Every structure is written in structure tokens, then in C-alpha cells.
Amino acid sequence: MTVEAGLPVQALAMRLGGHEGAIENLVRLSGGASQETWRFELVTAHMRQALILRRAPGGHDLSAEPVAIGLAGEARLLRAIVPHGVAAPRVVHVLEAPDGLGTGYVMECVEGETLPRRLQRDAAFAGARERFAADCGAALARVHAVALAPGVLPGQSDGAGAQLVRYEQIFRSFDSARPAFEIAFRQLKQTLPAAAPPTLVHGDFRLGNLMLDATGLKCLLDWELAHLGDPVEDLAWLCVPSWRFGQTARPVGGIGALGDLLDAYERAGGRPVDRARFDWWLVFGTLKWGIMCLMMYRAFEQGLDRSVERAAIGRRTSETELDLMLLLEGRL
Amino acid sequence: MSRGLNLGEPDAADLLQAVADFLAQTVAPRLEGREAFLAKVAVNTLGIVRRQLMQDGDGALLQPLNAEADAMLAASGQMTGGQDRLRALADAIRSGVLAHDDPALRSLVLRLAAARVSVEQPAYGSLKLVPDTTGEHQPPPQA
Numbered sequence: 001m002t003v004e005a006g007l008p009v010q011a012l013a014m015r016l017g018g019h020e021g022a023i024e025n026l027v028r029l030s031g032g033a034s035q036e037t038w039r040f041e042l043v044t045a046h047m048r049q050a051l052i053l054r055r056a057p058g059g060h061d062l063s064a065e066p067v068a069i070g071l072a073g074e075a076r077l078l079r080a081i082v083p084h085g086v087a088a089p090r091v092v093h094v095l096e097a098p099d100g101l102g103t104g105y106v107m108e109c110v111e112g113e114t115l116p117r118r119l120q121r122d123a124a125f126a127g128a129r130e131r132f133a134a135d136c137g138a139a140l141a142r143v144h145a146v147a148l149a150p151g152v153l154p155g156q157s158d159g160a161g162a163q164l165v166r167y168e169q170i171f172r173s174f175d176s177a178r179p180a181f182e183i184a185f186r187q188l189k190q191t192l193p194a195a196a197p198p199t200l201v202h203g204d205f206r207l208g209n210l211m212l213d214a215t216g217l218k219c220l221l222d223w224e225l226a227h228l229g230d231p232v233e234d235l236a237w238l239c240v241p242s243w244r245f246g247q248t249a250r251p252v253g254g255i256g257a258l259g260d261l262l263d264a265y266e267r268a269g270g271r272p273v274d275r276a277r278f279d280w281w282l283v284f285g286t287l288k289w290g291i292m293c294l295m296m297y298r299a300f301e302q303g304l305d306r307s308v309e310r311a312a313i314g315r316r317t318s319e320t321e322l323d324l325m326l327l328l329e330g331r332l
Numbered sequence: 333m334s335r336g337l338n339l340g341e342p343d344a345a346d347l348l349q350a351v352a353d354f355l356a357q358t359v360a361p362r363l364e365g366r367e368a369f370l371a372k373v374a375v376n377t378l379g380i381v382r383r384q385l386m387q388d389g390d391g392a393l394l395q396p397l398n399a400e401a402d403a404m405l406a407a408s409g410q411m412t413g414g415q416d417r418l419r420a421l422a423d424a425i426r427s428g429v430l431a432h433d434d435p436a437l438r439s440l441v442l443r444l445a446a447a448r449v450s451v452e453q454p455a456y457g458s459l460k461l462v463p464d465t466t467g468e469h470q471p472p473p474q475a
Contacts, residue, residue: 028366177418179441182425186432241458248457308370312377318448319456325442331461 055104133256137264236281290320
């Protein structure tokens with residue numbers, strides 16, 4: 001079962017389990033282009049517990065997104081929001097220098113499925129698919145209702161205007177000729193929505209970061225892009241065409257209907273969603289993902305991560321160019 | 333790429349296909365977790381290279397789009413053609429020389445993007461929404 005045993009976990013085993021503590025069945029999970037995720041079992045004389053280690057590659061934070069809060073920030077945020085009833089993992093331990101594993105934290109292992117294709121197709125999730133859009137709407141309403149204590153996240157709101165400026169700056173630094181992106185930039189500048197009251201935003205709420213079981217949505221994962229901003233960002237990001245994983249006609253994660261998402265969101269206390277604002281964030285999210293693909297390829301180009309995944313992701317930018325044009329033409 | 337030399341040897345596409353099949357059929361089933369995922373990515377990546385080689389060899393696929401772009405750029409007094417065609421288009425849109433909401437421009441940019449996606453991800457869902465996409469998921473024209 002153990003595919004990569006190369007992680008020195010002896011110190012962590014003793015930290016978590018005392019002198020008799022041992023770590024078994026350590027395996028790196030497939031997801032996570034910017035962070036490593038490892039599953040393992042903590043074993044003592046009395047118990048065996050499945051846990052998850054989230055860790056920066058090589059122990060160094062290497063996120064493509066410059067405003068990512070890092071794994072320490074993510075652990076701090078999780079500890080702050082779980083008491084609010086947000087379905088997020090409980091943090092067990094934040095890595096410290098003596099653990100010898102760099103930056104990261106250990107959290108409880110929630111059992112379920114995150115792989116988009118399985119969630120979209122497997123018979124076991126037929127019931128979960130029925131309620132997926134409504135589950136997501138209700139879960140996001142709960143996230144957006146959290147009143148965070150000061151200092152948990154950077155105080156500055158990262159809304160539509162700030163993100164548009166930042167991603168254009170990043171894109172310009174690449175010298176990448178993308179006519180579709182230029183059309184999108186001009187359109188987005190013309191239609192920039194008014195600033196929204198700063199709200200806790202997950203920042204990467206999409207298939208792949210959502211854990212489901214047969215009964216429905218269980219847990220929201222990967223909070224490293226969380227920030228204060230416009231809540232409609234989360235609703236639209238879930239519907240970005242790339243996150244439909246081939247099921248283009250079903251806007252909500254390639255599984256559900258948009259009306260179900262927005263109805264459930266408002267029923268659960270979310271502010272009514274203005275359709276023009278949603279459309280703006282849908283186009284911007286598509287553009288942003290295209291630029292993020294270029295950013296992740298940069299890590300390969302600069303020799304920071306020579307994996308085939310990082311190299312190949314640069315070639316996913318064209319899909320976002322196509323989606324942008326289809327969205328702007330009202331065909332998607 | 334040229335398939336006309338007939339040297340009785342595998343061409344570049346054949347070699348890439350052989351490596352991709354080896355990875356997919358022999359290597360990938362022995363892997364687990366992240367390594368199995370990366371093997372899948374590797375197979376797909378070889379597919380991109382193979383399709384790009386074939387498209388570069390058969391410029392007919394992109395030629396009408398390139399000619400349309402050159403005509404559009406020429407009509408607005410811009411430099412045209414060659415390797416910098418996309419750059420010229422992008423700059424003209426950014427500067428406003430080409431109106432970003434012009435239906436003809438949007439149609440062209442959409443088809444240019446679709447042509448690239450048909451090489452890089454021929455099974456990508458949104459391609460089905462573009463009726464005249466050129467790609468190997470469509471049957472080749474009869475000789």
C-alpha cells in the first residue's frame with residue numbers, strides 16, 4: 001500500500017502517539033498540484049487512527065497564487081471556522097521544526113470521495129448527485145455567514161477589482177499572446193461589479209476539493225485560497241467550465257443545475273445573488289483558471305517542480321480560451 | 333509530419349504511440365496513488381505531442397483561420413502574419429484597434445481556441461459546442 005515511504009515521519013509518530021507511537025500505511029494521495037497530501041495511520045498499543053498530513057512540497061510553500069495563506073494560515077482558519085458549524089476538517093497538529101517535515105499540519109481523515117469522475121458517474125453517488133447543487137448552496141451560505149475574528153485572515157478584502165488587477169499583472173509578466181484573454185479583460189473591466197461587503201470566501205470551492213459520500217456533501221477541503229471578498233466568487237467558481245469535468249451542460253460541477261444552487265443558497269440565509277454579478281465572476285473565474293495554469297507551468301519552467309503534471313498543465317490554458325469565448329457568446 | 337518518405341521505419345507518431353501504449357498498458361497498472369495519476373498525465377501528454385506533430389505537418393487545418401486573422405489585421409492597418417499572428421491579434425484587442433465586442437473577431441478567436449483545444453484535449457467537453465472544430469475526434473476527410 002505504501003507507495004512513497006520517503007517521508008521521515010518518526011518524529012511525528014512520537015509527537016502524535018507518544019513513545020510507542022508508530023505511523024503505518026503512509027501513502028501520498030493523487031490530488032494537489034500545489035500541496036502534498038499524505039494519508040497514514042497512527043498506531044499505538046491502544047488505537048489505530050487514520051489521519052491526513054497536508055504538507056508543502058519539499059517542506060516549502062510553493063503555491064501558484066501569491067495571496068495563498070499557506071498551510072499554517074489554513075490550519076489557523078480551520079480551527080476558527082469548525083466551531084461555526086462549517087463542514088471542514090478538524091486540525092490535530094500543526095507541524096513544528098522538530099517534526100522535521102517542513103510546513104504543514106495533520107488533520108482528521110474524513111472518509112469519502114473527492115474524485116470528480118467518480119462523483120459524476122458512480123452509481124453509489126446517484127443520491128448525492130440529486131442533492132449536490134442544493135448541498136453546495138447550503139454549505140456556502142454557512143461559510144459566508146461566518147464572522148471571523150480579526151487576524152485569522154489578512155484584513156484586506158480581495159474582491160473583484162483587486163483580483164482583476166492582480167491577475168492582469170501576473171498575466172502580463174508571462175508575455176503570453178492570448179486574444180481570448182484580451183477580449184475577456186476588456187469585457188470584465190467594462191462590467192466590474194460594485195464592491196461587496198467583505199465576506200469569508202473559500203476561494204477554491206469546486207469538484208476535487210469537495211468530499212462526498214453516498215448521502216451527500218460531507219466536507220469542504222483545501223482552504224489555502226480562503227480570503228475576505230465577494231461571496232458570489234465561490235458560487236461562480238464551482239460553475240467554471242473546467243470544473244464541470246466534461247459534463248458541460250450541467251453548470252454546477254458538471255452535476256447539478258444553477259437554479260438549485262442559488263435557491264438553496266438563499267434559503268439557507270445567503271444574500272440574493274445578482275445574475276450579472278454571478279456572470280462576471282463566472283467569466284473572471286474562467287480567465288483566472290487559465291492564468292493559474294500558466295502560473296503552475298512557470299514552476300516547471302523555473303525548475304521548482306519538474307513533474308509532468310506541472311509541465312502539462314500549461315497546455316490546459318487553451319481550454320479556458322475556448323470557454324471564455326463560449327461564455328461571452330452565451331453558448332455555455 | 334511527412335508520412336510520404338516510406339523508409340519502412342516508424343515515424344515520430346508511431347514511436348510516440350508505442351511509448352504511450354507501454355506507459356498506459358504496462359506501467360500504469362502497476363502504480364498506485366499519485367504515481368498512477370502522473371502516468372495517466374504522461375500518456376495524455378504524449379498524445380498532445382503526437383497530435384501537434386500531425387497538425388504542424390498538415391498546415392491545411394489552421395490555414396483558413398490564419399488567413400482570416402491576417403485579413404482582419406490588415407483591414408485595421410496592423411502588421412500581419414507569421415509567428416507573431418496571435419501576438420498581433422492580442423495587442424490589437426488590448427489597444428482597442430480591434431473592437432473586443434466585434435462578432436467577427438469573437439467568432440475567429442473562438443475558432444482559433446477550438447483548433448488548439450482539438451490538439452491539446454480532443455475530448456474536452458466544450459469542443460462539442462463548436463460545430464466545425466477540426467480535430468482527430470472527427471472522421472478524416474475522404475481522399
